[in-house]
Amino acid sequence: MLVLLIIYNCSDQVLSSRERKQAKSREAGARSARESAQAQNKWKSNLASMGSQLSKTFSRRKSTRQDMQKDSDQNKSGKDSGLPLPPGMSQAKAKKQHNLNKMINESEDDQPDSQGSNIETGDKRFRKDKGKQLHSRTQIFRYAYGQIEKEKALQEQNKDMTFSGVINMASEFEIRPRPPIEVHFKDLTLTLKGKNKHLLRCVTGTLSPGRVSAVMGPSGAGKTTFLSALTGKAAAGCTTTGSILINGKSDSIQSYKKVIGYVPQDDIVHGNLTVEENLWFSARCRLSADLAKPEKVLVVERVIESLGLQQVRDSLVGTVEKRGISGGQRKRVNVGLEMVIEPSLLILDEPTSGLDSSSSQLLLRALRREALEGVNICMVVHQPSYTLFRMFDDFILLAKGGLTAYHGPVSKVEEYFSGIGINVPDRVNPPDHFIDILEGIYKLPASIGVSYKDLPLRWMLHNGYAVPPDMLTSSGSEASSAGDSSAHGGSLAAVGPDQSFAGELWSDVRSNVEQKKDHIQHNLLASTDLSNRKTPGVLLQYRYFLGRYD
Numbered sequence: 001m002l003v004l005l006i007i008y009n010c011s012d013q014v015l016s017s018r019e020r021k022q023a024k025s026r027e028a029g030a031r032s033a034r035e036s037a038q039a040q041n042k043w044k045s046n047l048a049s050m051g052s053q054l055s056k057t058f059s060r061r062k063s064t065r066q067d068m069q070k071d072s073d074q075n076k077s078g079k080d081s082g083l084p085l086p087p088g089m090s091q092a093k094a095k096k097q098h099n100l101n102k103m104i105n106e107s108e109d110d111q112p113d114s115q116g117s118n119i120e121t122g123d124k125r126f127r128k129d130k131g132k133q134l135h136s137r138t139q140i141f142r143y144a145y146g147q148i149e150k151e152k153a154l155q156e157q158n159k160d161m162t163f164s165g166v167i168n169m170a171s172e173f174e175i176r177p178r179p180p181i182e183v184h185f186k187d188l189t190l191t192l193k194g195k196n197k198h199l200l201r202c203v204t205g206t207l208s209p210g211r212v213s214a215v216m217g218p219s220g221a222g223k224t225t226f227l228s229a230l231t232g233k234a235a236a237g238c239t240t241t242g243s244i245l246i247n248g249k250s251d252s253i254q255s256y257k258k259v260i261g262y263v264p265q266d267d268i269v270h271g272n273l274t275v276e277e278n279l280w281f282s283a284r285c286r287l288s289a290d291l292a293k294p295e296k297v298l299v300v301e302r303v304i305e306s307l308g309l310q311q312v313r314d315s316l317v318g319t320v321e322k323r324g325i326s327g328g329q330r331k332r333v334n335v336g337l338e339m340v341i342e343p344s345l346l347i348l349d350e351p352t353s354g355l356d357s358s359s360s361q362l363l364l365r366a367l368r369r370e371a372l373e374g375v376n377i378c379m380v381v382h383q384p385s386y387t388l389f390r391m392f393d394d395f396i397l398l399a400k401g402g403l404t405a406y407h408g409p410v411s412k413v414e415e416y417f418s419g420i421g422i423n424v425p426d427r428v429n430p431p432d433h434f435i436d437i438l439e440g441i442y443k444l445p446a447s448i449g450v451s452y453k454d455l456p457l458r459w460m461l462h463n464g465y466a467v468p469p470d471m472l473t474s475s476g477s478e479a480s481s482a483g484d485s486s487a488h489g490g491s492l493a494a495v496g497p498d499q500s501f502a503g504e505l506w507s508d509v510r511s512n513v514e515q516k517k518d519h520i521q522h523n524l525l526a527s528t529d530l531s532n533r534k535t536p537g538v539l540l541q542y543r544y545f546l547g548r549y550d
């Protein structure tokens with residue numbers, strides 16, 4: 001008993017001293033990497049300015065060039081002073097030349113040492129050895145921060161680079177681009193079993209790698225349902241029709257679950273762990289098991305850096321009883337948990353809700369950076385500011401009843417709606433205006449001859465999609481029933497008002513039984529893994545769960 005008490009009392013101290021050591025190594029690694037990056041930048045700029053100075057001087061006199069070379073050689077060997085001047089060179093010119101040579105030598109000295117360059121981004125030896133040379137924590141952190149500094153510089157240089165440009169750059173610098181996942185869905189329809197109620201209807205479109213898509217629409221339109229359908233989680237209790245193609249093949253989306261990140265509306269963080277421990281737990285369990293430790297450190301540090309979590313990395317996330325980090329930081333940790341698994345497809349349900357404008361922008365910038373590596377990102381977002389809205393590539397606007405009112409580039413949405421006579425008034429945020437229309441809050445003028453209930457049908461006809469006969473019979477009335485009824489539950493063919501109480505009860509019971517049955521089937525059916533990633537086994541994951549990170 002006494003021994004147990006001693007162990008219990010000492011365990012906290014052991015852990016905190018380990019954390020202190022870890023923090024020290026990290027700081028040392030980060031400092032060294034930053035100094036190395038600064039030295040490299042200085043060296044590069046010195047070299048560039050010297051290049052121009054040299055070419056000017058060289059072009060002036062050929063004979064001087066020979067002398068300069070001689071002088072430079074002498075300088076390097078330490079015999080630069082007290083020597084007779086070369087014939088034809090004045091004292092002033094010789095002094096200038098001496099300074100130039102000194103600069104060359106200084107900059108060569110400043111160049112990062114062999115160990116530093118050994119662990120820089122894209123170092124082939126390091127990549128081949130998979131980090132075997134890096135033993136100490138400081139070395140590992142130095143590698144990670146060296147890489148992050150380099151990526152930052154590259155990003156700065158290539159602000160306006162396209163996805164394909166980044167892929168080329170990535171291969172040049174040996175940055176791993178993610179295996180791309182393109183999701184194409186056609187006539188995706190989800191009907192609640194037993195109730196014959198549509199939650200999604202005839203949704204057609206494509207989510208492409210390297211793009212960030214925003215899903216918006218009135219409350220209850222089916223945005224969360226759409227995200228769940230994309231990740232293959234909507235099967236329980238629903239009949240799904242239509243097709244989903246992954247990279248052009250009709251494989252199950254579940255086969256790629258190891259490379260799909262899903263951030264639900266609710267928290268998925270562990271309140272009793274620190275921010276860093278949360279991220280490490282996710283990374284260790286879900287990254288490839290054979291990824292070298294320095295690479296894992298790099299992934300985690302990169303996410304901490306890009307989500308602005310440095311200040312709170314060692315803070316407890318917190319629970320209801322024990323207050324931890326702020327709500328906005330907590331949201332970012334939730335996103336970070338899925339970012340550290342290096343997903344190819346990242347689905348997020350309202351990650352910016354409750355965040356102020358600058359935190360939302362920070363988060364979106366971090367996601368845009370992921371997209372540059374080829375990640376396909378799709379997220380539900382509520383009332384984004386105009387600046388935030390313009391940061392998305394694609395826009396999916398859902399109407400009530402799970403129908404699509406628009407799906408295409410953000411840059412084209414206003415053009416499309418103005419084509420049907422709907423113009424965004426001055427100083428009104430376009431997505432807010434379209435959602436107000438779909439809610440029926442903003443009344444469209446009769447002169448344009450379009451009711452808000454017709455917008456999904458308009459979209460289908462505009463794209464030449466097949467329209468279900470019931471929607472065609474009367475352009476307004478059927479679609480309108482989608483809008484109206486969904487206000488009470490999102491149904492096109494919902495339970496009729498004349499249905500008896502017993503009938504309603506029976507359909508509820510049937511629906512519940514169907515949902516439970518599907519849920520069990522869904523959990524039992526194993527799908528073939530096509531993700532090409534081997535994650536740690538259950539036992540190892542359990543070990544990670546029991547211990548904290550090392």
Ligand SMILES: Nc1ncnc2c1ncn2[C@@H]1O[C@H](COP(=O)(O)OP(=O)(O)OP(=O)(O)O)[C@@H](O)[C@H]1O
Nearest residue numbers: 192199218219220221222223224225226237489490
């Ligand atoms: N399993 C289910 N059983 C019954 N109805 C469901 C089920 N899942 C979703 N719905 C209904 O489908 C409609 C769409 O729900 P969903 O959560 O997708 O809407 P949303 O657009 O994400 O809403 P919000 O913006 O308010 O979060 C809602 O009316 C909801 O009640």
